[in-house]
Amino acid sequence: MTDWLSPEEWAAVRLSLKVALTAMAASLVPGILVAFLLERGRFWGRQALDVLVHLPLVLPPVVVGYVLLLGFGRRGPIGSVLAEQFGIVFAFRWTGAALACAIMGFPLLVRAVRLSIETVDRKLEDAAGTLGANPAWVFLVVTLPLIMPGIIAGMVLSFAKAMGEFGATITFVSNIPGETQTLPTAIYTLTQVPGGEAGALRLTLASIVISVGALLASEWLARRARRRFFA
Amino acid sequence: MANVSIRDVRKSFGATPVIRGVDVDIQDGEFVILVGPSGCGKSTLLRMIAGLEDITSGDIRIGSRVVNDVPPKDRDIAMVFQSYALYPHMTVAENMAFSLRLKGTSKEEQKRRVQEAAASLGLTPLLDRYPRQLSGGQRQRVAMGRAIVRDPQVFLFDEPLSNLDAKLRVSMRGEIKELHQRLKTTTVYVTHDQIEAMTMADKIVVMHDGVVEQVGAPLDLYDRPANRFVAGFIGSPAMNFIEGRLEENGLALRSGAILPLDMRPAVPIATMLTYGIRPEHLQIAPAGTPETIPATVSVIEPTGSDTTLIVKAEGGNLTVLLRERCALKYGEEIALKPVPFQAHLFDEAGRRIASS
Ligand SMILES: Nc1ncnc2c1ncn2[C@@H]1O[C@H](COP(=O)(O)OP(=O)(O)OP(=O)(O)O)[C@@H](O)[C@H]1O
Ligand SMILES: [Mg+2]
Numbered sequence: 001m002t003d004w005l006s007p008e009e010w011a012a013v014r015l016s017l018k019v020a021l022t023a024m025a026a027s028l029v030p031g032i033l034v035a036f037l038l039e040r041g042r043f044w045g046r047q048a049l050d051v052l053v054h055l056p057l058v059l060p061p062v063v064v065g066y067v068l069l070l071g072f073g074r075r076g077p078i079g080s081v082l083a084e085q086f087g088i089v090f091a092f093r094w095t096g097a098a099l100a101c102a103i104m105g106f107p108l109l110v111r112a113v114r115l116s117i118e119t120v121d122r123k124l125e126d127a128a129g130t131l132g133a134n135p136a137w138v139f140l141v142v143t144l145p146l147i148m149p150g151i152i153a154g155m156v157l158s159f160a161k162a163m164g165e166f167g168a169t170i171t172f173v174s175n176i177p178g179e180t181q182t183l184p185t186a187i188y189t190l191t192q193v194p195g196g197e198a199g200a201l202r203l204t205l206a207s208i209v210i211s212v213g214a215l216l217a218s219e220w221l222a223r224r225a226r227r228r229f230f231a
Numbered sequence: 232m233a234n235v236s237i238r239d240v241r242k243s244f245g246a247t248p249v250i251r252g253v254d255v256d257i258q259d260g261e262f263v264i265l266v267g268p269s270g271c272g273k274s275t276l277l278r279m280i281a282g283l284e285d286i287t288s289g290d291i292r293i294g295s296r297v298v299n300d301v302p303p304k305d306r307d308i309a310m311v312f313q314s315y316a317l318y319p320h321m322t323v324a325e326n327m328a329f330s331l332r333l334k335g336t337s338k339e340e341q342k343r344r345v346q347e348a349a350a351s352l353g354l355t356p357l358l359d360r361y362p363r364q365l366s367g368g369q370r371q372r373v374a375m376g377r378a379i380v381r382d383p384q385v386f387l388f389d390e391p392l393s394n395l396d397a398k399l400r401v402s403m404r405g406e407i408k409e410l411h412q413r414l415k416t417t418t419v420y421v422t423h424d425q426i427e428a429m430t431m432a433d434k435i436v437v438m439h440d441g442v443v444e445q446v447g448a449p450l451d452l453y454d455r456p457a458n459r460f461v462a463g464f465i466g467s468p469a470m471n472f473i474e475g476r477l478e479e480n481g482l483a484l485r486s487g488a489i490l491p492l493d494m495r496p497a498v499p500i501a502t503m504l505t506y507g508i509r510p511e512h513l514q515i516a517p518a519g520t521p522e523t524i525p526a527t528v529s530v531i532e533p534t535g536s537d538t539t540l541i542v543k544a545e546g547g548n549l550t551v552l553l554r555e556r557c558a559l560k561y562g563e564e565i566a567l568k569p570v571p572f573q574a575h576l577f578d579e580a581g582r583r584i585a586s587s
Binding site for chain 1: 278281282283302303304306308309310312314316318319320329330333334377381387
């Protein structure tokens with residue numbers, strides 16, 4: 001089973017999964033929060049936040065990666081503080097790849113969640129209030145279950161984006177085997193060296209398997225969530 | 232249970248005033264209906280009582296407590312929405328137990344109270360279903376059940392029957408009334424259907440454009456509307472209005488006819504007045520009869536039990552409701568004779584004129 005891929009190739013697959021799952025998990029709570037702020041909030045600067053969140057969708061990924069390098073690099077204003085105060089380093093680490101992927105996938109996650117918040121009937125939340133629920137309860141017991149399909153969709157998009165992210169990752173954390181070399185960068189590297197075609201093909205297959213698996217898993221989850229509401 | 236008192240309450244959305252100074256007193260255990268045309272602010276006022284809309288100025292009290300700044304969850308109310316607002320991801324039983332679950336009531340107690348309410352509403356066989364598996368009428372009952380289980384001080388209903396068909400609406404009207412007689416919980420009920428208001432309310436509050444036009448028992452509003460708006464709004468088919476000028480011997484109409492008045496209104500001769508007469512208070516007389524309104528038959532609508540007649544008269548349409556069947560034909564010239572002591576007079580501002 002394991003000799004289907006070489007150890008280096010396995011490392012790329014494992015790293016890609018780790019990076020994508022980390023990126024997805026880390027952006028989940030902020031994503032839901034931002035989606036709520038943008039959908040329900042009435043505050044100064046809402047428009048600016050909206051633009052900021054959507055920038056990674058419209059900017060070339062290389063530009064996003066370079067901005068991350070400037071900001072979160074070892075000498076960057078944010079990177080240096082994080083490294084000195086908390087010992088958190090992003091530059092040329094897998095955590096940096098996860099950060100790049102999280103940011104690239106963030107607008108997709110926010111959009112999906114936001115769409116589902118928009119469809120929530122506010123009367124359902126109002127009713128909960130009149131039945132004695134405080135806002136936290138209303139969110140947990142009413143709103144969250146209702147937007148679950150949107151959250152699942154957002155998570156899949158975020159995961160898929162992370163699995164395919166190339167430009168921002170390679171610009172920000174380079175292409176270090178075992179540390180920052182994810183599936184796409186590994187495939188790219190293999191296509192650049194003589195005799196790498198077979199490896200590239202194997203990794204391509206692995207990538208297809210993972211993507212299809214993610215899609216099926218999300219379909220299954222979404223169907224479970226939806227079955228209780230509609231069907 | 233509690234009384235509800237609304238004192239000079241106002242509400243603006245942005246710069247638009249929607250509630251423009253409303254005073255209403257609701258007694259403990261009373262069934263009060265807010266009625267008025269679409270957009271007059273009924274739902275807004277109800278949502279202010281519920282705490283779902285904040286109050287621009289004025290006071291709302293529930294019991295002895297001013298609740299202006301009390302969040303909905305602490306007002307001890309339960310609201311039933313027009314759309315029912317049932318939780319699609321919860322069963323009927325879970326929906327009904329919602330308020331108890333929040334209070335941390337024990338599972339057995341929750342079950343007992345849900346079953347009790349379900350039995351009284353005929354919902355027992357449906358407890359394990361999801362809302363999407365219910366008919367509109369059943370959903371409506373679940374929404375009421377959820378409110379009943381909360382056992383609040385005040386029930387608030389916002390047009391709970393308007394999504395039901397006519398027949399179901401009539402039977403639910405009876406059930407809600409019966410429920411109120413059993414529980415005796417103070418109830419504020421919003422509708423734009425004046426028949427619902429007439430048949431269910433202890434007291435009706437007629438609203439128009441963000442103000443209260445009149446408050447009173449249903450038949451008081453019917454018999455003594457305070458102004459032309461209430462007169463035209465309460466009653467179906469609606470009251471007829473005819474313009475005329477006060478003369479010594481009665482009211483001079485456009486057609487030249489003179490209608491005798493039962494009593495001399497306390498206003499000067501030659502004042503322009505509006506004469507209001509309900510469709511059931513007009514009788515048919517042969518054309519040319521003195522002291523009647525000349526009219527031409529325009530539409531005849533027999534319903535079986537009675538006949539609605541629409542006639543052209545005084546430059547407009549008048550409605551006549553006849554208890555007996557009639558042999559009139561389209562285009563026939565007739566005369567309308569008002570039943571004595573049934574007319575209402577309004578001044579140019581639309582206020583009722585007291586008879587002297
Ligand atoms: N959130 C809001 N923002 C701005 N205007 C509002 C808002 N809610 C209601 N209004 C306005 O306030 C007025 C009263 O609305 P309300 O819903 O209270 O009317 P209503 O009497 O319940 O009418 P209906 O019988 O159609 O339900 C309307 O003109 C409406 O447009
Ligand atoms: Mg309304």
